[in-house]
Amino acid sequence: MRLPHIPPYKTKVVEPVYFKTKEERANKITEVNYNLFNLHSDWVVVDLMTDSGTGAMSEQQWSEIILGDESYAGSESYFKLIRSVKDIMGFEYVAPTHQGRAAENILFSAVVKEGDVVPGNAHFDTTKGHIEFRKAKAIDCTIKEAFDTSLDHPFKGNIDLDKLESVIKEYGRERIPFINITVTCNTVGGQPVSMQNIKEVMTLARKHYIPVYMDIARYAENAYFIKTRETAYADKSIREIVKEMFDGVSVVWMSAKKDGLVNIGGFIALHDASLYERLGQFTIIYEGFITYGGMSGRAMGALAEGLKEGIEFDYLDDRIKQVAYLGQKLKDYGIPIQDPVGGHALYIDAKRMLPNVPQSQFPAQLLGVEAYIEGGVRGVEIGTLLADKDPVTGEERFPEMELLRLAIPRRVYSRSHMDYVAATMANIKDKCKSLSSGLSIVKQADILRHFTVELAMI
Ligand code: F0G
Numbered sequence: 001m002r003l004p005h006i007p008p009y010k011t012k013v014v015e016p017v018y019f020k021t022k023e024e025r026a027n028k029i030t031e032v033n034y035n036l037f038n039l040h041s042d043w044v045v046v047d048l049m050t051d052s053g054t055g056a057m058s059e060q061q062w063s064e065i066i067l068g069d070e071s072y073a074g075s076e077s078y079f080k081l082i083r084s085v086k087d088i089m090g091f092e093y094v095a096p097t098h099q100g101r102a103a104e105n106i107l108f109s110a111v112v113k114e115g116d117v118v119p120g121n122a123h124f125d126t127t128k129g130h131i132e133f134r135k136a137k138a139i140d141c142t143i144k145e146a147f148d149t150s151l152d153h154p155f156k157g158n159i160d161l162d163k164l165e166s167v168i169k170e171y172g173r174e175r176i177p178f179i180n181i182t183v184t185c186n187t188v189g190g191q192p193v194s195m196q197n198i199k200e201v202m203t204l205a206r207k208h209y210i211p212v213y214m215d216i217a218r219y220a221e222n223a224y225f226i227k228t229r230e231t232a233y234a235d236k237s238i239r240e241i242v243k244e245m246f247d248g249v250s251v252v253w254m255s256a257k258k259d260g261l262v263n264i265g266g267f268i269a270l271h272d273a274s275l276y277e278r279l280g281q282f283t284i285i286y287e288g289f290i291t292y293g294g295m296s297g298r299a300m301g302a303l304a305e306g307l308k309e310g311i312e313f314d315y316l317d318d319r320i321k322q323v324a325y326l327g328q329k330l331k332d333y334g335i336p337i338q339d340p341v342g343g344h345a346l347y348i349d350a351k352r353m354l355p356n357v358p359q360s361q362f363p364a365q366l367l368g369v370e371a372y373i374e375g376g377v378r379g380v381e382i383g384t385l386l387a388d389k390d391p392v393t394g395e396e397r398f399p400e401m402e403l404l405r406l407a408i409p410r411r412v413y414s415r416s417h418m419d420y421v422a423a424t425m426a427n428i429k430d431k432c433k434s435l436s437s438g439l440s441i442v443k444q445a446d447i448l449r450h451f452t453v454e455l456a457m458i
Pocket of ligand 1: 049050051100101102124126257
């Protein structure tokens with residue numbers, strides 16, 4: 001008999017899960033104005049709000065917590081982090097930050113100015129937020145295939161080269177501080193970017209003398225997809241693929257809370273000494289001294305180790321297969337998801353699941369509310385709420401896709417939790433088909449509103 005696949009780890013510490021009744025959850029979600037961010041975690045059964053900072057650390061990482069050197073300057077944990085990043089990614093300079101958006105704040109403070117344009121593949125919301133906050137523009141050049149959830153394409157995170165070139169022609173290279181490639185592309189479904197596409201973007205960028213930057217929160221998962229979906233890379237190691245992905249890239253920044261396998265942390269890594277010096281000024285103002293940048297010594301030590309574990313093939317294979325397992329179950333139950341399944345999450349297509357709820361009434365958020373009431377499963381809306389209003393016109397922006405994301409924390413949940421989630425979604429499928437009205441906004445912030453928005457049921 002062929003032995004079944006099992007995770008390459010076992011449990012040493014456990015955390016309780018709390019159960020409430022459906023009625024209790026229905027009351028609670030009304031009380032918190034239908035905003036899933038307002039729920040206390042003990043009101044959630046399976047928490048798939050994010051894979052960011054929610055993973056379980058290994059025993060080696062916990063040992064780094066004990067070894068952490070908390071010196072204000074020149075901590076040994078900092079040097080461990082630098083060695084890890086250099087060794088895995090090949091960059092000379094590393095600026096730690098407390099998380100990804102802090103890296104964006106520092107980096108964009110140095111390179112993005114009013115009137116600039118940053119083309120890329122579906123920028124993450126904090127990335128877009130930090131660009132728009134500086135009165136610059138983020139232009140989405142993702143291939144159109146990404147926006148049809150039923151269409152099969154191995155690299156839906158790819159950049160459309162014609163679109164990219166037309167943006168460069170329209171705005172001129174002087175207004176484009178960099179081209180941004182996000183690996184994997186979270187906003188369109190944790191979808192990977194192929195090595196071929198990365199190389200083609202690099203060639204185009206070089207032709208126009210524009211540097212390429214990468215947002216590498218989930219770079220190891222991207223490398224796994226290159227290995228398993230791009231024939232030429234089948235026999236290459238994840239390490240080799242990672243090095244090749246970053247070859248010629250000027251700057252990367254990372255929310256280490258994802259593929260860094262830590263609960264907090266981030267960094268910027270680059271080759272250019274003078275840019276690194278400029279970043280240091282902003283790090284000192286916003287984060288802390290340049291050898292810790294908002295992280296504790298122990299957090300840097302845990303990250304130095306997490307980066308190594310994050311590129312192990314067995315770990316990645318187990319991780320991606322767990323996400324794919326839930327994806328297959330959902331499909332078997334007739335739940336419409338972004339296909340093929342991406343790296344860190346399932347993205348349920350709310351337009352298809354709630355076909356009678358208009359996009360102006362936030363169908364993906366409504367789907368999130370229904371999943372929460374039914375099974376205590378918490379996802380997050382990636383749709384009209386997240387898209388924010390247009391900062392210039394103040395008008396509502398309707399993204400092409402209206403999704404509920406179920407993100408899987410790393411090394412946390414078992415297969416039976418995945419079965420529970422799939423059953424929850426199957427149970428609400430018929431109800432969702434019959435719903436014809438959704439939610440309206442009672443109160444909202446101007447930027448990144450989805451975190452604090454208050455909603456009412458129509
Ligand atoms: N870039 C990408 C691609 C991200 O997915 C995130 C965060 C960030 C940047 C910002 O990093 O949270 O450490 O400040 N994504 C989380 C998520 C929040 O749920 O997808 P951060």
